Amino acid sequence: MQVLFIILAILALLLWWVRSRGPRQPAPQRAQPLPAAAVAMEPEPPPPPDSDVKFRMRGERGMGGPIYGDVLCSDGVYLPYVWESDFHTSFDGRWIRTGSYGDSTPRLLDRKNRCSWLMSVAEASLVDDLHWRLPRWNGESQGGNGVAAEGRHVLSDGIFEAWLAKHVSGKAQALVGVCDLWIPADCVPVQAQAIPPAIAQQDNAVVQVAVQRHWPISLRVLDDPLEPLLHPQWQLQINGEPQQWTIDSQSPFVWRPDGQAFASYGYPVTDSAHKPKMRLGVWSLALGRQQWSYWMPEDRKPWTVNLHLPQEAAGYPALSWEGEELLQCVEMDTPQLERLHDGRSIACVVGDAVQGRVQHRPDGRPLVKPLPVRLFRWRRDLHNPLHWEAQSLPVAGQSLSWSLVHEAKDEPGATPAYAVQWGEHQLPGLWELEHLVVDGQWALLCPWGPSPLQGAKPVPWVWDGKQLNAIEMHWPVLRMRPHLQRGRAQLLVLVGCGPDNSNHASSGLWRWPLQVADEVNLAKPGWTPAYEWREVGVNAQGVWKLLPRWREVRQIQHPCADGDYVWRLPASHDAAWWWGGLTNHMNNEWAPEAARCEGVLVTQSGAVLCGVGPSVCPHYAGDGWLVLEWLARGQHNEPHHWKLHWLRPHKHEVWTLELRAFTPMVQGWDAQQGVQWMDEGLPVAEAATQESAAPVPEIQYNVIAPMRWESAQLDVLKQSAAGLWIRKQDAVYADAIVLRDDWPWVRAPAAVRTA
Numbered sequence: 001m002q003v004l005f006i007i008l009a010i011l012a013l014l015l016w017w018v019r020s021r022g023p024r025q026p027a028p029q030r031a032q033p034l035p036a037a038a039v040a041m042e043p044e045p046p047p048p049p050d051s052d053v054k055f056r057m058r059g060e061r062g063m064g065g066p067i068y069g070d071v072l073c074s075d076g077v078y079l080p081y082v083w084e085s086d087f088h089t090s091f092d093g094r095w096i097r098t099g100s101y102g103d104s105t106p107r108l109l110d111r112k113n114r115c116s117w118l119m120s121v122a123e124a125s126l127v128d129d130l131h132w133r134l135p136r137w138n139g140e141s142q143g144g145n146g147v148a149a150e151g152r153h154v155l156s157d158g159i160f161e162a163w164l165a166k167h168v169s170g171k172a173q174a175l176v177g178v179c180d181l182w183i184p185a186d187c188v189p190v191q192a193q194a195i196p197p198a199i200a201q202q203d204n205a206v207v208q209v210a211v212q213r214h215w216p217i218s219l220r221v222l223d224d225p226l227e228p229l230l231h232p233q234w235q236l237q238i239n240g241e242p243q244q245w246t247i248d249s250q251s252p253f254v255w256r257p258d259g260q261a262f263a264s265y266g267y268p269v270t271d272s273a274h275k276p277k278m279r280l281g282v283w284s285l286a287l288g289r290q291q292w293s294y295w296m297p298e299d300r301k302p303w304t305v306n307l308h309l310p311q312e313a314a315g316y317p318a319l320s321w322e323g324e325e326l327l328q329c330v331e332m333d334t335p336q337l338e339r340l341h342d343g344r345s346i347a348c349v350v351g352d353a354v355q356g357r358v359q360h361r362p363d364g365r366p367l368v369k370p371l372p373v374r375l376f377r378w379r380r381d382l383h384n385p386l387h388w389e390a391q392s393l394p395v396a397g398q399s400l401s402w403s404l405v406h407e408a409k410d411e412p413g414a415t416p417a418y419a420v421q422w423g424e425h426q427l428p429g430l431w432e433l434e435h436l437v438v439d440g441q442w443a444l445l446c447p448w449g450p451s452p453l454q455g456a457k458p459v460p461w462v463w464d465g466k467q468l469n470a471i472e473m474h475w476p477v478l479r480m481r482p483h484l485q486r487g488r489a490q491l492l493v494l495v496g497c498g499p500d501n502s503n504h505a506s507s508g509l510w511r512w513p514l515q516v517a518d519e520v521n522l523a524k525p526g527w528t529p530a531y532e533w534r535e536v537g538v539n540a541q542g543v544w545k546l547l548p549r550w551r552e553v554r555q556i557q558h559p560c561a562d563g564d565y566v567w568r569l570p571a572s573h574d575a576a577w578w579w580g581g582l583t584n585h586m587n588n589e590w591a592p593e594a595a596r597c598e599g600v601l602v603t604q605s606g607a608v609l610c611g612v613g614p615s616v617c618p619h620y621a622g623d624g625w626l627v628l629e630w631l632a633r634g635q636h637n638e639p640h641h642w643k644l645h646w647l648r649p650h651k652h653e654v655w656t657l658e659l660r661a662f663t664p665m666v667q668g669w670d671a672q673q674g675v676q677w678m679d680e681g682l683p684v685a686e687a688a689t690q691e692s693a694a695p696v697p698e699i700q701y702n703v704i705a706p707m708r709w710e711s712a713q714l715d716v717l718k719q720s721a722a723g724l725w726i727r728k729q730d731a732v733y734a735d736a737i738v739l740r741d742d743w744p745w746v747r748a749p750a751a752v753r754t755a
Contacts, residue, residue: 052073052074052075052093053071053073053089053093053096054071054072054073054074055069055070055071055082055084055087056069056070056071056072057069057084058070067083067084067085068081068082068083068084069082069084070082070225071087071096072220072225073093073111075111075182076180076181076182076220077096077109077111077114077175077181077182078181078182078183078219078220078225079096079098079107079109079183079184079187080183080187080225080226081104081187082098083098083099083101083102083104085101086098086099086100086101086104087099088128088131090131090134091132091134091136092136092137092138093111093137094110094111094112094134094135094136094137095108095109095110095111095134095135096108096109096111097109097124097127097128097131099124100121100124105118105119106118106119106120106121106123106124107119107184108124108127108168109175109184110172112137113172114174114175114182115172115173115174115175116172116173116175116184117164117168117170117171117172117173118170118173118186119168119170120169123167123168123169123170126167127167127168130155130160130163132154133153133154133155134154134155134160135154135155135156135157135160136154139156139157140154173185173186176188178192178219178229179215179216179218179219180218180219180220181219181220181225188229189226189229189230191229191230191231191232192229194213194232196210196211196212196213196234197211197234197247197249199211199247199253200253200255202255202259203259204258204259205255205259205262206259206260206285207238207239207285208238208239208240209236209237209238209262210237210240211234211235211236211237211247212234212235212237212242213232213233213234213235214233214234214235214246214269215228215233216228216271217271223274227275232249233246233267234246234247234249235269236266238283243269243289244268244269245266245267245268245269245281245289246266246267246268246269247264247265247266247281248264248265248266248267248278250309251264251265251307251309251318251319252264252317252318252319254317254319254320254321256284256321256324257321260284260285260286261282261283261284261285261321261324261382262282262283263280263281263282263283263319263321263326264281264319265278265279265280265281265307265309265319266278266279266281267279268291277293278307279291279292279293280292280293280319280328280380282326282380282382284382286382287382287383290382290385292328292380292385295307295330295378296330296388296433297388297404297407297408297416298407298408298416299408299414299415299416299433300408300409300410300411300412300413300414300415301413301414301415301432301434301451301478302335302346302348302413302478302479303332303333303335303348303434303479304332304333304348304350305330305331305332305333305433306330306331306333306350306351307330307331308329308330308331308373308375316329316375316377316393317329322379324381324382324383325379325380325381325382326379326380326382327377327378327379327380327391328377328378328380329375329376329377330375330376330377330378331350331373331374331375332373332374332375332376332434333348333349333350334348334349334350334354334371334373334374334481335347335348335349335479335481335492336348336349336354337492337531337533343495343509343512343530343531343532344528344529344530344531346479346492346531353370353371354370354371354481355368355369355370355371355589355590356368356369356370356371356482356483356484356490357484357562357563357590358484358485359485360551360561360562360563361558362555363555363556363557363558363561364553364557364558364560364561364562364563364565364614365558365560365561365562365592366562366563366590366592368590368592369484371481371482371484372482372484374436374437374481374482375393376390376391376392376393376435377390377391378390378391379391387403387404388402388403388404388416389401389402389403389404390402390418390433392435392437392443393437393440394437394440395422395437395440395441395442395443395463395464395465396440396441396442396464396465396466397465398422398423398465399422400420400421400422400435400443400463401420401421401422402418402419402420402431402433403418403419403420403421404416404417404418405417405418405419405430411451411454412451412453412454413451413452413453413454413478414451415432415433415434415448415451416432416433416448417430417431417432417448418430418431418432418433418448419431420445422463422465427445427463427468428468429447429448430447430448430449431445431446431447431448432445432446432447432448434446434479434480436480436481436482436489438482438483438487438488438489439486439487441464441465442462442463442464442538442544443462443463443464444460444461444462444471444480444489444536445460445461445462445463445468446458446460446477446480447459447460447461451478452476452477452478452494452517452529453478453494453522453529454519454522455517455518455519455520455522456476457475457476458476458477459471459472459473459476459477460477460480460491460536462544464542469543469544471536471544471545471546472545472546473491473493473534473536473546474741475493475494475495475532475534476493476494476517477491477492477493477494478492478493478494478531479491479492480492483535485537487537487538488535488536488537488538488547489535489536489537490533490534490535490536491533491534491535491536492531492532492533493531493532493533493534494517494529494530494531495509495514495517495530495531495532496512496514496515496516496517496529496530497514497515497516497517497521497522497527497528497529497530498512498513498514498515498527498528498530499524499526499527500526500527500528501526506582506598507598508580508581508582508598508599508600509530509532509580510580510600510610510733510736510737511598511733511736512530514530514736517529517530534546534547534549535547535549548564548742548744549563549564549579549742550563550564550565550566550577550579550742550744551563551564551565551566552565552566552567552568553565553566553567554567556615556616556617556665556666556667557578557614557615557616558614558615558665559595559596559613559614559615559628559630559663559664559665560591560592560593560594560595560596560663561596561614561615562581562583562596562614564577564578564579564580564581565577565578565614566744567616567618569618569622571622572618572622573604573622574603574604574605574618574622574649575603575604575744575745576601576602576603576604576616576618576625577601577602577603577604577743577744578599578600578601578602578612578614578616579599579600579602579740580598580599580600581596581597581598581599581613581614582596582597582598583596595613595630595640595663596613596614596630597611597612597613597629597630598611599611599612599613599614600612600733600737601616601625601627601647602724602737603625603647603649604745605649605650606649606723606724606725607624607647607648607649607652607717607724607725607726608717608724608725608726608727608730608734608737609627609645609647609654609727609730610726610727610730610733611629611730612627612628612629612645613627613628613629613630615627615628615664615665615666616628617666617668617669617675618669619646619669620669620670620671621671623648623650623651624646624647624648624649624650624651625646625647626644626645626646626647626666626669626675627644627645627647628642628643628644628645628659628664628666629642629643629644629645630642631643634660634662638660639660639661639662639679640660640661640662641658641659641660642658642659642660642661642664643656643657643658643659644656644657644658644659644664644675644704646709646712649725652716652717652718652719652725653714653715653716653717654714654715654717654727655709655712655713655714656712656713656714656715657704657708657709657712657713661677661679662679662680663679663680664677664678664679665677665678665679665680671706673703673705674703674704674705674706674708675703675704676701676702676703677701677702677703677704678701678702679702715727715728718731720734721734722734722735722737722738723747724737724738
């Protein structure tokens with residue numbers, strides 16, 4: 001039997017071999033490239049239809065949202081904005097279909113014939129049913145292996161064209177050829193037909209200047225192929241000859257008065273796929289073309305200088321000539337402390353307006369306006385292009401001039417050194433470039449030397465046109481920025497440093513165990529500096545002084561009140577000092593409707609309450625203070641969670657009740673009714689988004705009767721080593737509170753503390 005099985009197996013193998021060597025059926029031909037004459041506007045033969053459709057992601061896949069991007073095919077067909085989940089191709093890549101996700105309009109695109117159809121959702125659904133029957137690139141119309149049911153075979157071009165004419169109302173639109181791309185006509189931006197900008201031709205100009213549209217060699221290699229269409233590049237022509245320079249049409253084109261030189265911002269012409277950085281270009285008859293691509297010398301201080309392109313700003317044009325020197329107007333950044341890393345991370349904002357507080361309303365809520373932009377000008381000497389010389393806004397009638405002496409060292413925070421001159425007067429010493437002109441009368445200057453980031457303690461100096469005086473302060477100054485009130489400025493001071501793992505993004509700076517910011521601590525691995533904003537101002541005698549952080553108030557502050565304050569009550573011989581606090585918001589923007597939290601309340605009698613808000617109300621008989629504390633947001637439009645503390649300094653205790661409200665406002669406190677408060681309802685920003693027919697929530701008035709305090713939670717205050725009466729959970733912050741340098745009253749010495 002085994003021999004029989006072996007013989008049968010050998011016969012089966014021989015039969016299979018004979019059949020495999022016999023004549024074969026002709027295999028279906030793969031799509032062949034069409035000749036150039038077969039397709040209108042065909043710059044090149046179509047590529048093989050396999051794996052030549054590439055979706056390029058633009059969104060962030062890790063965020064969990066829908067992914068969008070663009071589609072670039074190897075034959076140059078391009079769709080600029082496509083959702084990944086709404087994008088489909090046919091079997092051989094000839095057809096591209098997009099759906100109606102979001103505000104998109106369904107589209108069917110034929111790469112072979114360079115045309116597309118815009119469809120309704122219903123029409124797109126019909127096309128989707130024919131997905132596997134769409135005509136092939138090679139024109140074959142056979143149904144696969146021949147066993148497909150009738151009506152399931154691949155459609156020919158003619159049959160499908162008839163089907164489209166019957167079921168799709170829109171007509172086919174030819175793709176528009178732009179350089180080496182083929183784009184649907186409705187996706188071509190209007191800037192593609194932009195008119196060349198008018199270049200002012202001076203009467204005494206020694207050359208004729210014009211521009212022409214410049215296109216890259218290939219749009220397919222660009223990260224954003226539509227960028228040259230959206231932002232046209234205009235190549236400079238001198239006496240009809242193209243130059244290796246494209247001008248920026250949004251910036252000025254300035255001739256020198258003698259007509260022998262001109263200046264403009266622009267870009268060098270390159271074959272690179274990446275657009276170069278904008279540069280300042282100057283052409284002169286004597287020296288030819290020159291470029292400047294940096295707006296200040298190498299500087300390792302956390303700040304930046306950028307172009308200021310408006311035609312006129314503070315009396316300064318963006319570009320102007322003074323004799324044979326070119327004056328280039330630039331702006332300094334506006335420093336800002338990042339909200340999510342309170343006191344640790346500095347943001348250098350350029351171009352966008354940074355809001356600053358003008359003043360406070362009586363209830364403490366801030367009024368904000370954009371901070372002024374700091375400007376100065378570089379003097380570009382065409383005969384000495386490597387020389388750096390800056391000129392400030394006028395100070396006491398004349399401008400200050402900075403001349404580079406030597407460049408910055410290669411260490412953190414190092415800056416170049418400049419010699420400064422005011423008119424014919426040379427200021428002693430060397431200085432940094434950063435400065436601040438206040439009201440045209442004073443200039444705040446930063447002395448050059450070791451950086452605060454290296455443990456140094458520089459303080460700013462003030463020049464008023466007559467003398468140079470230092471501002472006395474304990475903290476080293478790193479940055480400065482304008483103030484919206486006259487005779488004032490804001491200084492960014494370095495208050496300490498500590499390990500990164502010792503702070504929390506949503507906690508106040510007073511909670512962090514900061515150490516002295518000296519050279520040793522700053523050099524420790526994982527340690528970063530901490531900063532605060534301090535204000536300086538000029539007094540009646542013309543002397544600049546460091547100002548306290550707090551202001552005086554005389555009424556109950558709003559839960560959204562901003563800034564430190566002191567409320568003195570002479571009748572009860574007590575006062576409340578509230579300081580610190582963060583905006584209950586997740587970004588740097590001012591949010592007048594967002595409650596403040598993470599503040600500290602200190603009474604003149606020595607009691608302390610940490611982590612509370614700014615809304616404080618005195619007892620009607622002088623027995624302490626009411627304090628609101630924000631806890632958490634309510635879910636599903638429910639009221640938020642709050643705590644109401646009754647701080648009783650003379651009895652060394654705190655009584656606490658819980659509240660549910662959106663924005664509780666304490667109105668008063670008396671012996672008969674108790675505490676009167678109202679709820680302002682939904683915040684204004686949320687109420688404004690409701691439908692117009694929906695009524696705005698009414699203000700709710702509430703009363704906390706005196707007997708409610710019988711069920712309140714009691715915390716006993718303990719005296720710290722520094723003499724403050726503080727809760728057990730807050731005792732770790734007692735030293736940081738004592739170290740505040742702007743106490744509004746004289747603290748009692750430790751020797752007279754009572755046990």
